[in-house]
Amino acid sequence: MDQGLIEHVDALLIGAGIMSATVATLLKELDPSLRVVVFERLTRVAGESSDARNNAGTGHAALCELNYTPQRADGTIDTSKAEKIMECFEQSKQLWSYLVDKGMCASGSEFIRSIPHVSFVAGEDVSFLRARYEALQNNLLFRSMQFSESREQLACWMPLVMNGREADTPVAATFSELGTDVDFGALTRALFARLEAMDGFDLYLDHEVRQLAQDADGAWRVHVQDEELDAPLKYRANFVFIGAGGAAIDLLDASDIVEGQGYGGFPVSGLWLVCKNQDVIGRHNAKVYGKAKLGAPPMSVPHLDTRYIGGERALLFGPFAGFSTKFLKEGSYLDMPTSVTADNILPMLHAGIRNVPLTIYLIEQVLQSHEDRMNALREFVADASSDDWTLEVAGQRVQVIKKDDEVGGKLEFGTEIVSARDNTIAALLGASPGASTSVSVALDLLEDCFPERMKTERWRDKLREMIPSYGHKLAKDPALAERVRAHARRSLGLRA
Ligand SMILES: Cc1cc2nc3c(=O)[nH]c(=O)nc-3n(C[C@H](O)[C@H](O)[C@H](O)COP(=O)(O)OP(=O)(O)OC[C@H]3O[C@@H](n4cnc5c(N)ncnc54)[C@H](O)[C@@H]3O)c2cc1C
Known part of the structure; x- marks a missing residue:
């Protein structure tokens, strides 16, 4: 394309992670005639949070994550x-099955495994886990x-964790065969290969x-820098999706839409x-x-994970939290300081004051030595040897700070x-539960930004073909639940 030439597209998506891949896939399935472009600053797809080593690969379905079931x-x-x-993860599995x-791809095991x-x-949390299990049975x-609560049963489910564990503390576990590990990097690459x-x-x-x-x-005028050219390329788009991960806050601010005012970002690395x-x-x-642990942010709950990364079996423990002022792993240390504006400084200060335990937790985490981290691992694997484990940097998550009328921020x-009132632009902020719910997030986005077309019979029929539970609650429909799970199997x- 000639330098400076303006091309008009139906949808322009920023960032080549799992979110843009999913939004683009749904748009092209719903209307193959749409002209859709995606711009990615890196030289590869899924180079940031969606890369398998940058996230935990848990197919979040709330089977094991205790922070999704708070105790009243x-x-x-x-x-x-x-x-x-x-329900959201079931929607993801339905689209992926379709x-x-x-x-x-040749087989689902290229990106998802049971x-x-x-x-x-252990200890006093046993009664919490029992109450959680009983409540979920409804x-x-x-x-x-x-x-x-049987040690023998737990040893069958997780021999490595039960090995060498002292017998005097009560223990309990829940176990679900429905659990999955997802290589979101492989999935993102497969989605883009199909789109291309x-x-x-x-x-x-x-x-x-x-x-x-x-x-x-x-329409939106978007300036894109191709590293090989001096002047930016200029595109026009009827709809823009800011799927830029941690950098979405800055681009939302650059869009100047009223709905995007007052947002700030707090990066937590892993x-x-x-x-x-x-x-x-x-x-x-x-x-x-x-x-x-008390004061820990919900996404920093430690877990010991069997993973399949690029088809290879792996074992990871973490994530330990870290602090960096970058909004992207391959971003700049100036990301956070330069994101502070007159609009978001007050919410950011208020949020800082209200989250002192989180700050203390992060400082403690950052100061940990290899042995400190090994000791945290030894709560799961009693005989873990320091020589067997090495430290790797995971992805960067940017937690959202927003204005709040009562407490400031x-x-x-x-x-x-966050979408504009005229539905022409939307940004996705935050990262939890993350990639697992990318399909329901994309559906919410389409409902916000394409409300009329989402009501047409053509789009609704296609949505039900791809995601049979769309518009339904599987929990209320045993036959449909069994049908979509059988399809996923x-x-x-x-x-x-
Ligand atoms: C430590 C950690 C553990 C996690 N564990 C899980 C988990 O177990 N399960 C789960 O479901 N989720 C998990 N997540 C969350 C999940 O990884 C993210 O929600 C998901 O990958 C976000 O996808 P995305 O497409 O929005 O962002 P990304 O994958 O970060 O993609 C954004 C892309 O935008 C590009 N970009 C940025 N700015 C620009 C620009 N100006 N122009 C062009 N391109 C730009 C970036 O280079 C990047 O490639 C975890 C995240 C972290 C950090």
Whole structure:
């Protein structure tokens, strides 16, 4: 394309991670005639949070993550968040099954595998886990989960964790065969490979979006820097999705939409202990989640994970939290300081004051030595040898700080879609539960930004073909739940 030439597209997506891949896939399935382009600043797809080593690869379905089921003051368990996340993950599996059936890849095992999900607690947390298990039994989607306080049973589920454990403390675990490990990097690459074979779709790597401004007719003028050219390329788009991961906050600010004002970002990086000993790797086959320590952010709950990365079996423990002022792993240390504006400085200060325990927790985490981290691992693997484990840097998550009328500013741990009132632009902020819920996030985004087309019979029929539970609650429809799970077992090669 000639330097400076303006091309008009239907949809322009910023960033080549799992979110843009999913939004682009849905758009092209719903209307193959749409002209869609994606720009990515790196020279590869899924180079940031969506890369397998940058996230934990847990197919978040709330089977093992204890922070999705908080305990109320009266001791009962609030399961609402867990039930929502389970429904979302079921939607993801449905779309992925549809795409594998359509030939996206030879087999689902290229990106997803059955790995049991286990929650493991000791001491006084045993009663919490029992109450959680009993509360989740009211929802049919969780009914295959098992609970046990028997050390023999726990040793069958996770021999590495039970080996050498003192017998005087009570222990308990839940175990679910429905659990999965997902290589979101492989999935993102498969989605983009499929998109690139379609007419009316282009992916430009090594192209950074630098500016965006709305024209009088509502379309967006987007300036993109191709590293080989001096002047930026200029595109016009009817719809823009800012799927730039941690950098989405800056681009949202650059868009100048009223709805995007007052947002700030607080980056939390991650670190893994990665096992190098094949014998140890072979002795564990589960994702074992514990309970968060007081003051720890929810995404820093430690877990011992069997992973399949690029088809290779691996064992990772973490994530340990770290602090960096970068919004992207391959970003700049100036990202956070330069993101502070007159609009967000007050919410950021208020959020800082209200989150002192988090700050203390992060400082403690950053100051940890290899032996400190090994000691945290030894709470899971009593005889872990320091020589078998090495430290690797995971991805960068940017937690959202937003204005709050009552307390000035709040730190949020979930994801949020911020869209303009005229539906021409939307950004995805935050990173939890993350890639697992990418399909439901993309559906929410389409409902926000394409409300009329989402109501048409053509789009609704296609959505139901791809995601049969769209618009339904599987928990209320046992026959549909069994049908979509059977489809996922067949198409994705899952055990349960
Ligand atoms: C430590 C850690 C553990 C996690 N564990 C899990 C887990 O177990 N399960 C789960 O489901 N999720 C997990 N997540 C969250 C998950 O990784 C993210 O939610 C998901 O990958 C986000 O995808 P994305 O496409 O929004 O962002 P990304 O994958 O970060 O993609 C954004 C892309 O935008 C590009 N970009 C940025 N700015 C520009 C620009 N100006 N122009 C062009 N391109 C740009 C970036 O280079 C990047 O490639 C974890 C995350 C972390 C950090």
